[in-house]
Amino acid sequence: MSSSCGRNVVVTLFGESHGPGVGCVIDGFPAGFTPDMDAVAAFMARRAPGKAPGSTPRAEADLPRILSGMHDGRTTGAPITALIENINTRSGDYSDLVRKPRPGHADYTLHVKTGGANDPRGGGHSSGRVTAGLCFAGALAIQYLAAKEVAIKSRITAIAGSAVSCKTDKYGLDEAARAAIDAARRDGDSVGGVVECVIEGLPAGLGDPMFDGVENRIASIVFGIPAVKGVEFGSGFAGSALRGSVNNDPFIFNDLGGVRTRTNNHGGALGGITSGMPVVFRVAIKPTPSISIPQDTVDIQTGKCCRIEIKGRHDACIVPRARPVVEAAAALAALDLLLDP
Amino acid sequence: MSSSCGRNVVVTLFGESHGPGVGCVIDGFPAGFTPDMDAVAAFMARRAPGKAPGSTPRAEADLPRILSGMHDGRTTGAPITALIENINTRSGDYSDLVRKPRPGHADYTLHVKTGGANDPRGGGHSSGRVTAGLCFAGALAIQYLAAKEVAIKSRITAIAGSAVSCKTDKYGLDEAARAAIDAARRDGDSVGGVVECVIEGLPAGLGDPMFDGVENRIASIVFGIPAVKGVEFGSGFAGSALRGSVNNDPFIFNDLGGVRTRTNNHGGALGGITSGMPVVFRVAIKPTPSISIPQDTVDIQTGKCCRIEIKGRHDACIVPRARPVVEAAAALAALDLLLDP
């Protein structure tokens, strides 16, 4: 089940960067929900290439075609299949990469795993483009959650190691971040960053103590997003430097008599179970490995060292486009938690 | 399946801190393996209370009793059940905590989730003591992996926010760390830290691109360990501050003609699949929430704010005892990867 996530709502991703298309099957989505398909498209457009600063110039409309699971505009309870066809593919760019794996990419590991049978074009099934299907599923989940007064929010907290200030553009970038991305692009290089995501409105008591906890479920989806190399909840790694008396969040009552905590170092989950406080997590996104600077690699046919220059079209920074994907992952985890027996 | 982890080797944890015992069922462990039970006991002793600096004085022999799945000292292929009986329990310490949830603990969230039916004594099933079962399973996995020349190593990289030097005692602590723990204990407080774990010897090509990748599998187990609030692989969060040209690991050949990378910022997994380099991850462990300093909390019976002083026996620092648990989690994930079809 390498390409499926979730327990109650199971999302299966399929597709390759340069094949006929990418998409998803969503099994278990509640019946009778009428999504706003314009809002779905708008959400998916945030991930689509060609817009955000640092994005690849490859432009794709990325409009999903619904193949199953909807009738008269409503979900039917049957598996929902969405297909996003690939249009603007240029496979020629990638022909040489079979023998010379790109550093930081899955070219080599996929080659070993599949005995060379993998689709090498544009990363194949390991391409970030496959997250378009995750975004479609996440867009449905976000709308469903909104009807239950659960909101998913996110912001970019760092680009290239520098904290992002409050004054951001619609891509979540401040001036310094845009400058860092531009500088990297000019150098044929790339930068990474950190995305913080918040799930507001989940009631207390969802999740489980051990392996089906809030953190496990979110992490198991989020680590499916290419380029994610770390996840932390609440005070996270910084919290491990605090004393218990500082990191513990005192319980208080809010105005309505509800139990809250004064601070939220626990990030909304205690013992794997929601506390009623916002679920807060941060995701480390590595600098996109596709850079045009020449790099050392090996030629697995000749057995000799060599250098490659990756031509193609690249993102100098994937973080703005990864933001909606992180939100989608959070929404799917939250929906899954809400639907627990 | 909140208390089960794994796909090929499924480990189910059971038990409570103050019930008859804790333990595990291991389903899918390869048949015909003869574990060294003394080595199992020695591994479990690393997690057992009462020894490491900062550990609770609660002493438990923690010797597992095998209830099933072994015959003539060998694994039979049937589910292996181990029971670690609880002996040294003092439930009286916890009687007041039902109505006044401890900050940073799962008392409140479990209460809400179960409608008050949870076992409140010592955290019940959410107690760190439940990881004794995980350690038993991990000990078997470590031995099995060793026979395949896969080794699990770990070290404490930080305590209370300070890096731990190379000169460590058998608990992985240097002088400053021990001092920080002692200071916290004297103050009735606690400290956290970071554990780094390395899996050496896994061949390239294990894992999967999306949701069953190396990172997902490790994270989904590791976040089942109480007090873990963050996981990062390779360069992790720090890597998100680097440029691609720095963070990318150039491929090279080693002396035997094998493909390696010059650096290991990717932490042994590219696209969710092992690269043949060591799998490296770090785990953020929060300061143990059980502190004797008075804390603010709420009385959920009277609806009033109050303060609590947690008497009982506590760990001023759980990190040394958490180390073998992290190793166990890593071993189980590695074994699971090795057994993939």
Next chain:
Amino acid sequence: MSSSCGRNVVVTLFGESHGPGVGCVIDGFPAGFTPDMDAVAAFMARRAPGKAPGSTPRAEADLPRILSGMHDGRTTGAPITALIENINTRSGDYSDLVRKPRPGHADYTLHVKTGGANDPRGGGHSSGRVTAGLCFAGALAIQYLAAKEVAIKSRITAIAGSAVSCKTDKYGLDEAARAAIDAARRDGDSVGGVVECVIEGLPAGLGDPMFDGVENRIASIVFGIPAVKGVEFGSGFAGSALRGSVNNDPFIFNDLGGVRTRTNNHGGALGGITSGMPVVFRVAIKPTPSISIPQDTVDIQTGKCCRIEIKGRHDACIVPRARPVVEAAAALAALDLLLDP
């Protein structure tokens, strides 16, 4: 995961009878296999409507379009998605059935389950047409198994309660069976039957003692085929009437020194594990519930009893078309067993 089956090779079915199409996603199929797509089409044609005696005149080419998971004619290890578009749909036939559920169909139960949000046209996702996706997946599995010298065979053993003789046409029917089907069609009625399926060539030692045994895995897929109401292995229900001394299969050696059994009342599985003898099972297929004879039902809008006449196009006997679907289920279960760790 209602629409997914399998453990190592997970097949997810999607689609509706009168939506854009039906299909499947196959996750975990071995990489590097080159299927014969003509043979796939020929296999799927056996299930396609319009050919076998008793089949609906709805004609569909049923040619699958591969959306993912193949490259240069080979499987890549990534999820394989196949879409069979619906062309020849006449939804008008079904407009009245929302309020008057057809006896023997899922109209009523789906209506209750989904709160009326299900796609009622032609049974929606519960239509037998959805098994086209299962047949595609099964066709790949059959070819893969053939390369491992595992063969799937089947025959119709009974139609309308009468045993089918050896002299059968290409649809597995003898003269009496064809006559029974014709008679039912003339009466606007339908007949059912029994399909026997044999998996030859599986080595001994596959499967598991309890819930992942040969029988469990086959049954869990076969009961996903609409109209299947019973499954038995080996001597099955008849065997429950025998004495142990008769039903037990004595072990013998074959000419090559291999262990075999003299008889095969156990149907190839002992304790859930293959014995090396052919796996034999029989499937009871109910008479297709779509008949044109007027039937009693209820009007769930008016709350009154009523009668319905189902116009549309129907199969007077689904058994010949169900045969390849049973073979597909057997092949997928066999492949799954072979890929166990």
Next chain:
Amino acid sequence: MSSSCGRNVVVTLFGESHGPGVGCVIDGFPAGFTPDMDAVAAFMARRAPGKAPGSTPRAEADLPRILSGMHDGRTTGAPITALIENINTRSGDYSDLVRKPRPGHADYTLHVKTGGANDPRGGGHSSGRVTAGLCFAGALAIQYLAAKEVAIKSRITAIAGSAVSCKTDKYGLDEAARAAIDAARRDGDSVGGVVECVIEGLPAGLGDPMFDGVENRIASIVFGIPAVKGVEFGSGFAGSALRGSVNNDPFIFNDLGGVRTRTNNHGGALGGITSGMPVVFRVAIKPTPSISIPQDTVDIQTGKCCRIEIKGRHDACIVPRARPVVEAAAALAALDLLLDP
């Protein structure tokens, strides 16, 4: 996960016939339920050896010891572990069977699967004794269901091929059945039979169209019971001989305006989803393979044919003891269906 069943309530069975004990872990059972432990013991006693006609004289009290998941007599929501210790074991009886596999048993298949590492004593983990754990879990489920007005009933419909009349003793046997069992025992032989089970009170709309349907879920558990070789629902195999106009169940209204069917040939499930009618299924149980009549088998050490006489203690008919196990399986499937999201 060979020893686990269920989706919302996951039951993991462990133990061997001649090891320390057998038992189960139940993960996901609703919190806050107070089972009547005397009723649990009474239910388990129906399966325990030494009482029913045809039962082995091996007597076991079979009282479960609760190791986890209960507190103050209530379920806590944490995994419930029950251990039934083995007391009356005589392993000496089985020493010769490693090299001479018993016909109809799993001795040979387990030997092949595990490379000879399986526990051969009394069938090891494949022994019917392991169903004691299933009965414990089923007993809890039955009580929980009773509180929701869902009842599980069963009867023996055939012994040794003869229908069982209404006049039965407390073991579900009529005079002819007892005579058939006695005759088999005198001959050192055994007989099988058929158990019918009915789940009453499930609301309409539970289950799923394809692989998580009512039939799939029941079958996947029931085929985990040793000796089960067939399962049919409603009219089952006999229904495949009927015409659609006869087998279809007309919908009607009951006195309260609820939708029912006039007959119940569908056995309570249409398209995998409950119809509100009783769920009815029958299970074929083979004659117990342990007979004392000499049988042909092979000596896998010498490679020669031989004969064995199984001494030990055997059931001449397992059917009366299998009845509660079938009920347990039905109850667990029903509970699982009720807890679906």
